[in-house]
Each structure stands twice: as C-alpha cells, then as structure tokens.
Amino acid sequence: MAPTPRPGIMDIAAYVPGSHSIPGVEIKAVLSANENPLGPSPRAVAAYRALAEKLHRYPEGGSSVLRAALARQYGLDAQRIVCGNGSDELLGLLVHAYAGPGDEVLYSQYGFLMYPIAAKANGATPVTAPEKDYRADVDAILKRVTPRTKIVFLANPNNPTGSVLPREEVQRLADGLPKTCLFVIDAAYAEYVVSNDYSAGVELVDGRDNVVMTRTFSKIHGLAGLRLGWAYCPANVADVLNRIRGPFNVNAAAQAAAVAALEDVAFTDATRTHNDIWRGWLADRLKALGLTVLPSVGNFLLVRFAATPGHNAVAADAYLARRGIIPRKVAAYGLPDWLRITIGTEAETRATAEALADFVAGKPA
Numbered sequence: 001m002a003p004t005p006r007p008g009i010m011d012i013a014a015y016v017p018g019s020h021s022i023p024g025v026e027i028k029a030v031l032s033a034n035e036n037p038l039g040p041s042p043r044a045v046a047a048y049r050a051l052a053e054k055l056h057r058y059p060e061g062g063s064s065v066l067r068a069a070l071a072r073q074y075g076l077d078a079q080r081i082v083c084g085n086g087s088d089e090l091l092g093l094l095v096h097a098y099a100g101p102g103d104e105v106l107y108s109q110y111g112f113l114m115y116p117i118a119a120k121a122n123g124a125t126p127v128t129a130p131e132k133d134y135r136a137d138v139d140a141i142l143k144r145v146t147p148r149t150k151i152v153f154l155a156n157p158n159n160p161t162g163s164v165l166p167r168e169e170v171q172r173l174a175d176g177l178p179k180t181c182l183f184v185i186d187a188a189y190a191e192y193v194v195s196n197d198y199s200a201g202v203e204l205v206d207g208r209d210n211v212v213m214t215r216t217f218s219k220i221h222g223l224a225g226l227r228l229g230w231a232y233c234p235a236n237v238a239d240v241l242n243r244i245r246g247p248f249n250v251n252a253a254a255q256a257a258a259v260a261a262l263e264d265v266a267f268t269d270a271t272r273t274h275n276d277i278w279r280g281w282l283a284d285r286l287k288a289l290g291l292t293v294l295p296s297v298g299n300f301l302l303v304r305f306a307a308t309p310g311h312n313a314v315a316a317d318a319y320l321a322r323r324g325i326i327p328r329k330v331a332a333y334g335l336p337d338w339l340r341i342t343i344g345t346e347a348e349t350r351a352t353a354e355a356l357a358d359f360v361a362g363k364p365a
C-alpha cells in the first residue's frame with residue numbers, strides 16, 4: 001500500500017527540459033532552450049550581485065517595485081500585475097484556480113507542452129484543436145469549446161512552431177469565447193515580434209474580465225535561471241492569483257535583476273536585432289540545403305528533416321551532438337520529423353549551418 005496521487009497526475013509525461021550537456025562531448029552551442037545567446041544584461045548581473053549580502057532577508061512578497069517598473073514600461077495598471085516563479089508557475093496557478101476534474105483545458109495542436117501538464121496536474125482534461133499549416137486556427141479552437149471548457153491557452157508567438165496570430169485573429173478568438181471561459185495569452189516571445197499587426201494582448205486584458213496575458217524574463221531578458229514571469233490580469237483574476245500564490249513566490253534576486261533588465265532597453269534592442277539578423281541568415285542557409293523551415297517570429301527555428309533513417313531528425317540531432325551542438329527534439333509535441341534550433345551567437349549559428357550542410361551532404365560527423 002502506498003499513497004495514491006489524485007486522478008490525472010500519473011497520466012503526465014514529465015516535461016523534459018532542453019539539455020545543456022552531452023556526456024563525453026565538449027559543448028559548443030546550447031540551442032535547446034531558447035535562451036538569450038548574449039547572456040543576461042550586465043546591469044541585471046550587477047543588481048543580482050548587489051543583493052548577495054542581503055540573502056538573509058525575505059523577498060518583498062508583492063514584487064511591488066518590479067510591478068511598478070513593468071507598469072511604467074508598458075503603461076499598465078500595477079495592481080493587476082501578478083509575478084510568478086517563471087511564467088510556468090502562473091500558468092499552473094491559473095489552471096489550479098479555474099479548472100479541475102470534469103473540466104476541459106483547450107489549446108492548439110502544437111501548443112506549449114506545459115498546458116496539458118498543468119491540466120492533468122489538476123485533474124482537468126486537455127483538449128487540442130488542429131492547426132492549419134502549423135498555425136493556430138481560431139475557428140478550429142472555437143469549434144471545440146464546450147460548456148466544460150474552462151480555459152483556452154494560446155501561445156502567441158507559439159513555441160515550438162514560431163508561428164504568430166495577428167491582433168484581429170486573437171481578438172476574434174476572445175470575442176468568440178464564453179465570458180465564463182478564461183483566455184490565457186502566453187506571450188513569452190512578445191518582445192521579439194516586430195510586425196505592426198501583432199499585439200501581446202494588453203488591450204484584450206483591459207477590456208474584459210476573462211483574458212490574461214503572461215510574459216517572462218526567461219527569453220529576451222536572459223534571466224531564465226532566476227525564474228521570473230508575470231501575468232497582466234483583470235482585477236478578479238489578479239485577486240484569485242494573489243490568494244493562491246506562495247507569499248514569497250518570487251525570489252529577491254529575480255526581482256532586483258528584472259528591474260535592472262527592464263531598464264536596459266539597449267540590451268533588449270541589441271538582442272532583438274541580433275535575433276532578426278541571424279534567424280534570417282540561418283533560415284536562408286537551411287532552406288538552401290533543401291530543408292523545410294517554418295516562418296518564425298521567435299528566437300528559434302523549427303526545421304523539418306527527411307523521414308528516412310539516417311537522414312531524419314533523430315540522425316540530425318545525433319550528428320549535431322557529435323559537433324557539440326544541442327538542438328531540441330520535439331517529438332513530444334507530435335513533431336518527430338522536426339528539430340527546434342535556438343538562434344545562438346554568430347559563431348554558434350555559423351557552426352550549426354555548417355554542421356547541417358555536412359549532415360545533408362552525408363559527410364561523417
């Protein structure tokens with residue numbers, strides 16, 4: 001006899017993070033977790049270091065300095081921002097608060113894997129809507145809404161496909177959902193998007209009681225190791241999250257470094273520019289090799305390989321590994337023929353293109 005976890009929990013296939021090492025291989029490029037190749041902002045590092053002597057103190061539990069900085073930067077109501085230990089924590093808390101056994105959590109076919117994990121962890125049923133050309137399909141999502149649908153998740157841009165929906169499509173989705181269904185727009189890659197018809201969703205949050213936008217400091221701000229995300233919510237949802245989150249869920253170092261990172265606009269801009277240049281460069285190189293590369297607005301590319309053994313994504317992954325390059329396998333997303341490759345430094349990106357050219361040409365690794 002042993003304690004039994006609640007229904008759903010043993011159905012979870014645990015999230016496998018992108019790896020950072022390969023036994024016996026000298027690593028040249030970690031391109032598996034969409035981290036910032038330029039590192040953290042030097043100003044964030046300084047703020048982090050400055051905190052070292054104060055580690056005996058509890059963090060400020062409401063993250064109020066950080067929330068005020070976010071509110072200033074984006075023109076938001078600080079009262080309706082809730083910070084979390086990574087946006088992953090906030091996604092989990094939202095499901096915990098709004099969905100349980102008998103309820104459905106809806107997202108698109110290649111949506112972020114944390115959505116079904118959070119659903120099952122709370123006994124809710126994950127439901128997927130098919131995508132069209134590897135892009136979320138608003139009509140397909142709306143068609144699958146039932147009275148049991150408590151949450152709809154949309155990663156915009158999406159990981160791992162890199163696809164994005166324009167503002168009007170996201171609004172059409174919000175308009176089509178029952179007011180009792182929570183709509184979570186996960187905008188982890190918002191800062192990378194430059195197109196005019198994109199919105200992270202702030203105006204949708206401001207106009208409704210059922211739309212939440214989540215953001216993270218793990219991607220463009222380069223603070224993945226500190227674990228910090230935030231949600232912009234209607235007042236009713238902020239109130240709910242503040243009741244159930246841990247009183248000190250965001251550590252002091254994360255709060256201090258994030259404020260500094262937010263102020264370092266030059267660093268954020270440099271990261272975006274670097275990403276634009278090298279994402280375009282790598283996509284062109286890989287397409288010239290005959291590989292299929294999805295259009296991406298994020299800091300990564302999704303690349304399709306042949307289905308034949310020796311030429312497939314598993315072989316490409318192993319080949320890159322022998323060169324010390326770690327991409328991300330995405331079979332867990334139902335994409336066994338694809339690899340997701342984060343845009344690295346110039347040297348890392350060039351090494352990746354060269355390795356894949358040799359792979360396609362059949363040269364030994």
Ligand SMILES: *Cc1c(COP(=O)(O)O)cnc(C)c1O
Nearest residue numbers: 086087088112159188216218229
């Ligand atoms: C990386 C990522 C997140 C989570 O980031 P945290 O590190 O938990 O803040 C959330 N959503 C998507 C789509 C992501 O790719």
